Amino acid sequence: DAKTTQPNSMESNEEEPVHLPCNHSTISGTDYIHWYRQLPSQGPEYVIHGLTSNVNNRMASLAIAEDRKSSTLILHRATLRDAAVYYCILRDGLNGQNFVFGPGTRLSVLP
Amino acid sequence: DTEVTQTPKHLVMGMTNKKSLKCEQHMGHRAMYWYKQKAKKPPELMFVYSYEKLSINESVPSRFSPECPNSSLLNLHLHALQPEDSALYLCASSQGDASNYGYTFGSGTRLTVV
Numbered sequence: 001d002a003k004t005t006q007p008n009s010m011e012s013n014e015e016e017p018v019h020l021p022c023n024h025s026t027i028s029g030t031d032y033i034h035w036y037r038q039l040p041s042q043g044p045e046y047v048i049h050g051l052t053s054n055v056n057n058r059m060a061s062l063a064i065a066e067d068r069k070s071s072t073l074i075l076h077r078a079t080l081r082d083a084a085v086y087y088c089i090l091r092d093g094l095n096g097q098n099f100v101f102g103p104g105t106r107l108s109v110l111p
Numbered sequence: 112d113t114e115v116t117q118t119p120k121h122l123v124m125g126m127t128n129k130k131s132l133k134c135e136q137h138m139g140h141r142a143m144y145w146y147k148q149k150a151k152k153p154p155e156l157m158f159v160y161s162y163e164k165l166s167i168n169e170s171v172p173s174r175f176s177p178e179c180p181n182s183s184l185l186n187l188h189l190h191a192l193q194p195e196d197s198a199l200y201l202c203a204s205s206q207g208d209a210s211n212y213g214y215t216f217g218s219g220t221r222l223t224v225v
Binding site for chain 1: 115142144152153154155156159161166167201203208211213214215216217218219
């Protein structure tokens with residue numbers, strides 16, 4: 001399985017942008033990059049996903065490097081509610097069922 | 112309806128008990144999943160059902176028995192569990208197996224084995 005590496009933890013100030021990095025140097029051409037987050041005492045929540053082009057939705061933006069070996073999740077204005085563990089996951093293009101979580105990045109947002 | 116509903120939210124069971132966890136979705140998703148999550152760890156995949164057939168069993172002990180009675184329902188039957196099986200059990204669904212589909216997760220069942 002293609003693996004991802006993320007920093008263990010990051011801190012941000014409220015109302016400032018946050019850039020959460022993810023490295024996936026062994027990504028294959030058909031793997032989609034997915035981001036999920038898990039708030040305390042809740043199940044993981046879908047944030048965004050993409051293949052090659054940058055993606056935007058109401059929650060965040062996803063910037064994908066041209067060689068696809070890394071990506072960055074961008075929260076444009078962090079709020080206290082964004083404090084969570086953020087997971088970057090590659091969904092295997094050949095076996096999409098095997099959706100494996102890595103350790104993720106624990107984001108703290110300071111008021 | 113855009114939710115995955117898991118019941119019960121909390122469950123305490125003895126090591127000789129038999130209990131079941133239930134998961135339901137009405138989004139027409141054809142793939143459903145069970146994950147186990149220990150405190151401060153990421154979710155670990157246990158089982159995958161695709162079109163109501165078991166397609167992945169990640170070497171889970173037989174004291175955990177999944178069942179998919181129809182495309183909207185997923186159960187996890189528990190029998191003779193050990194205290195180390197105490198965890199948050201998460202159910203998820205997705206439209207299909209393709210890698211461009213996202214997952215929808217339930218809030219989980221917090222299981223304590225005494």
